[in-house]
Every structure is written in C-alpha cells, then in structure tokens.
Amino acid sequence: MIPHPDLPDHKSVAACFLLPACDIRCTFCISHDDFDVATPALAQGLMEFLASQKITSVVLGGGEPTLWPHDVNALAQHASKLGLVTQLNTHGAGVRENLHKYSNIDRFILPVESSRPDVHDNLRRGLVGHHAMVMELVDELIREGREMTFATVVTSENCADVPLIAQWIKSVLARGARVHSWHLYNFLPEGRGGARKLAEHLATPREAYLEACALAKGAGLGFPVYRRENMLKSSSVEFFWFEEGLLRVGGDALARSGK
Ligand code: SF4
Numbered sequence: 001m002i003p004h005p006d007l008p009d010h011k012s013v014a015a016c017f018l019l020p021a022c023d024i025r026c027t028f029c030i031s032h033d034d035f036d037v038a039t040p041a042l043a044q045g046l047m048e049f050l051a052s053q054k055i056t057s058v059v060l061g062g063g064e065p066t067l068w069p070h071d072v073n074a075l076a077q078h079a080s081k082l083g084l085v086t087q088l089n090t091h092g093a094g095v096r097e098n099l100h101k102y103s104n105i106d107r108f109i110l111p112v113e114s115s116r117p118d119v120h121d122n123l124r125r126g127l128v129g130h131h132a133m134v135m136e137l138v139d140e141l142i143r144e145g146r147e148m149t150f151a152t153v154v155t156s157e158n159c160a161d162v163p164l165i166a167q168w169i170k171s172v173l174a175r176g177a178r179v180h181s182w183h184l185y186n187f188l189p190e191g192r193g194g195a196r197k198l199a200e201h202l203a204t205p206r207e208a209y210l211e212a213c214a215l216a217k218g219a220g221l222g223f224p225v226y227r228r229e230n231m232l233k234s235s236s237v238e239f240f241w242f243e244e245g246l247l248r249v250g251g252d253a254l255a256r257s258g259k
Pocket of ligand 1: 021022023024025026028029030031062063064090091
C-alpha cells in the first residue's frame with residue numbers, strides 16, 4: 001500500500017491517471033502530457049490505499065487507459081477484490097476491438113458529445129468515425145448486458161445538442177441499455193487541448209451551460225444526471241497520478257501544475 005495521509009470522508013470516487021498518452025486528439029482534452037506511466041506495482045499499491053479509505057469506486061483513466069502498457073483488466077481485478085467498483089474512462093476504440101479483455105470492468109464511461117456525428121467528430125478528432133465507433137460499442141454493451149455511463153464535455157459547439165443527446169439516451173434505454181448516469185462537464189481551459197488555441201472558441205457562456213444541464217436533468221431519464229461545472233473541484237471525486245515515482249493527489253494540484 002502506498003503511504004499517504006487519509007483522504008477526507010466525502011471523497012468516494014478516485015480518478016486514477018495511469019498514463020498520459022492517447023491516440024486521438026480531442027479539441028478540449030484536459031489531460032496533461034508529462035506525468036508518469038504508472039507501474040503495475042504503484043497502481044496496485046494505489047488501489048490498496050484507496051480501498052483503505054472511504055473510496056468506493058475507482059475510475060481508471062489517462063490519457064487513454066486501454067493504451068496502458070500493462071494489464072488494466074488485472075488492475076481492475078485487484079481493485080475489485082479489494083471491494084472497489086471499477087470504471088474505465090475510455091474513448092472506446094480499444095474496448096470496441098476487444099470487449100472480452102475487460103471482464104473485470106464494472107462500468108464503461110463513454111464519450112458522447114452529440115447525437116450528430118459531424119458535431120461529435122469535430123470535437124473528438126484523430127480517429128475517423130469516432131462517433132460511429134462509440135455507437136457500435138454501445139450496441140455491443142447492450143448485447144452483453146454491461147453497464148455504461150455517458151460523459152459529455154459541453155462546449156460552444158455542442159451545447160445546443162444536449163437535448164438531442166437526451167433523446168438519443170432515451171432510445172438506447174428503450175433498447176435495454178444499462179445506464180448508470182450522465183455527466184455534463186463544463187469545458188475547462190486546461191490541459192493539452194483546452195489550454196491551447198481553441199480555448200476561447202470552445203468556452204460556453206455559463207447561462208447556456210446551466211440551461212443545457214437543467215434540460216438534461218429534466219429529461220426524465222430515470223438515472224442521475226450530474227452537472228460538473230468544474231470537475232477539478234468536485235466534492236466527491238479525487239484525482240491521483242504519479243510523477244517521478246511519487247503519488248500526486250488533488251484537482252487543485254492538477255490545475256495549479258499548469259502542465
Ligand atoms: S480527452 Fe480525448 S485526447 Fe484527451 S485523453 Fe481523453 S480521449 Fe484522449
């Protein structure tokens with residue numbers, strides 16, 4: 001177990017960045033480039049520390065966690081045995097190719113930026129037909145009875161599409177999808193995407209963001225819809241990553257690092 005001071009009791013979800021690399025290029029990407037690729041020993045030690053706290057659920061992410069050069073499913077199994085719910089925050093392509101490799105993942109967090117492929121794909125760049133791939137993966141998860149959460153980064157380009165996404169979610173629910181929740185992340189000018197040249201363009205007026213969230217929450221989806229105005233300041237989620245072999249913790253530290 002990694003030695004670290006106790007976390008506050010209100011932190012129940014741990015977002016763990018296993019590596020910085022990704023093979024697509026989202027315009028709003030909040031991820032940073034220069035933290036460590038976690039070793040299996042450090043990642044397992046982190047799971048043990050989290051299980052000793054009030055954390056109930058881990059989100060394995062990055063970068064893109066399916067590119068972690070170690071066994072992410074084995075890490076999830078370790079977390080599972082410690083009593084943690086395991087979630088994979090993924091762009092989906094690696095899972096689409098090999099869903100059977102992720103048998104220890106309890107829930108897949110999938111990006112849906114719009115129900116319109118052109119709007120989605122203009123935000124999620126670097127993989128031709130990303131929207132279509134996510135739709136195929138959702139179909140496969142429905143067939144396999146696996147649970148999913150949807151995540152939308154609300155920007156100036158897709159804010160007006162939020163009600164359309166709600167309608168699409170209703171359609172997948174009608175087809176038997178097991179949907180845990182929907183998170184609406186306000187665009188933040190952070191990281192390798194958001195901190196770069198499109199920051200001003202992607203920023204959404206606060207009123208428009210709040211209205212989109214209110215429409216989503218009022219859509220009658222039957223599961224929680226979360227407004228994440230500043231994900232780095234969440235009361236329930238804490239962030240974990242490694243730098244030069246040392247554990248780093250906290251949304252504030254991540255924002256202040258300015259990497
Ligand atoms: S936001 Fe996009 S580019 Fe950034 S890590 Fe996630 S999938 Fe990769």
